[in-house]
Amino acid sequence: MLSLASQVSGLLQLAALLWRHGPSNATDAYFYLFNLGNLPTQILIVGVLYPMLLSQDRVTRKGSERFGLWVPVSALAAVGVGAAWLAAQGRVSEDLVPILGLAALNAVVQARLWYLAVAAEADGVPHWVAAIALPANALATLVVAFPWPSSTATVTAMLAALAAANTAFLVIFVRRRVGRTVIEGLPAAPARAHVAHWWFLTKSFVGYGGLMVVQSLALVLPPSTLTLLTLPMKIVGSVSATFVNAVMPLIVHQNTESPIAARRFLRILGGIIGAVSLFGSAGGIVFFPDYGLHFVAVGLWLVASASASVSQRMMFRFLPPSASRITIVVVPLIVAAVALSIQSEGFGLLALLCAYALVDAASGFLVLLSLGDRLMAIVTGLISLGLVTIWVFSLMHPELA
Template sequence: MGNLPTQILIVGVLYPMLLNQDRVTRRGALRFGRLVPVAALLAVAAGSGWLSIQGRVSLDIAPILILAAVNAVIQARLWFLAVFAEADGRPHWMAAIALPANVLATLVMLLPWPSSTATVTAMFVALAIANGGFLVVMARVKVGIHVLDGLPAVPGRKHSAHYWFLSKSFVGYGGLMIVQSLALVLPPSTLTLLTLPMKIVGSVAATFVNAVMPLLVHQNTESPTEARRFLSILTVILGSLGLVILVAGGLFLPEHFVQVLVVALWLLAAAAASVAQRMMFRFLPPSASRITLAVVPMIVAAVAVSVQSDGFGLIALLCAYALVDAASGFLILVALRARVMSCVTGLITLSLAAIWVASLFYPGIS
């Protein structure tokens, strides 16, 4: 929840407006820097209230909630600075944005803490300290400041780019939060299993896409040719990796073969959607965002219906998350007239939808 305003407003609105021809003004960008940390704080409070209503908050985890709020505020400022450098074609700050915090948190968790609550509390202390230190370093070397200073004082023309990007971002991230809320009907063990493939897919996207695409698509890029070539190469690499994973899953974890298949398809879909989205930000008008606005509401509605089925479980949830990327990537690639990759993502979309439906009617495949 603490990261939600950062993802919606900084990644979903500010960053596209740094790439698009309808660029954000300097005053508008500074407003993001002030308001998003406050929104992150309020989001943690709202999430804490929701958990309390669900009966999952006790006095001993109050320090965790406070630390989560502090960390969310620091993270918002980190992302604010990093996206300016990324839009300028310098991705290393964004690529490293979670590294100090994750390393320190992992090291702290290796210590023999007396309880799981103490372990999580120590982890959040480490996250806040590492993120705070990284923010000091970024501020001292003035990461992204020259990009911020170079933004126009007034818009180049009258436009509604911020409304389009905000709508797309809010619907996308907000819809996924609704899916997570609906998933609370499942046992905690299932939700824990869900986080593993989410981390795998997110890590692969960050490694292969977020660290490379800013070099190919940034404020001064004039053609999508290099990005399209990169997507083709990446699809071959991830397709080969997915095939290896499927074979290994079939040999060593045959009871989880379907889950492995969905994750392999999700890897391809997530990478394609991430590359396609960056090309859309740079080479299509902001109004092109409307082509993906219906995707998440449809999937949320499908999850709401699926929850009523006895077969609803981990596979259906995995397919729901994967379909957000697959369907969005397909529609964007069609708009970009990338025929081969739009066919690939279209097939992935159909496959995931079929697996989802099959899991509801034949729970045995789970």
């Protein structure tokens, strides 16, 4: 319920943000800087620290505490780089400066929240990570509902609310010692010399970093394109997080010995999301025929995202760290395809949707093959093929972009 409430409040916040003033340069800046500020957290905490807390090659306590210190610093630096790129594109005006500062503050606080929540999650306690965005999303939704005079003022007020709520939640984390039991129980020294963190770091950096390159490329498209891309991104992320963040820590954690329960969960989840996606896509085609392929792409993405999230956690626990290499090549290939496609007149939102969805679908396909789950590997393989077909078709028909 916490995860569901968190994701629903996030979607309500997004709807409230765009309802009165619509997409704008300010919303583009917000989404870009928010995602960029979250990038070090995704790469280093979710992509490296979390799997090292699950795997046999545990990170040391000192190493863990370095993550807690340097990831917030990296988040601050990432927002600074993003602000510089926006300025280079001529997208920073004087009234956008407060947005830059608030985005930096929020990124730092969020990084620390995720550090503690992920530590608790590795111990099989999911409710902190499930509710991690709930206070911020709820307060931001209330603030955005106020009739602010412009899109820029709305985004500024919303970011202030996000930063304030996250700071208050961090105080609660510290007082409740969230994650500290796990961190303090880590070994003082590694059991043996290993390179596990390099595999996880490479996979995470290439994956999340590549997607940020795609978002940066999207800034060369007309204003508001990035905002429109973020809408399905948020929906897909919310659906996946609602189920995966709430259930998977109970099924796969430091003491899990068998992947059977996780495989069963993936089949049930895939069936439910697949059925919803099928009806949703059909409805979209009927009521919004001009965007029919967009609905199909998002429907395929929903199934692919859930499959990738579950299979990745299974990989962290049940495969050696070197298994991460099987997905490292996926994102660079897709980024290269985006860079080539952007020269086409037909490149637009639909191609971007397919690119993002293909990252999840292709990664899930390769991991599920390695885990020996043939049924779900076939499903994600067919989804990958469908997304490539839609991508190519959109480039050949510019009116669909």
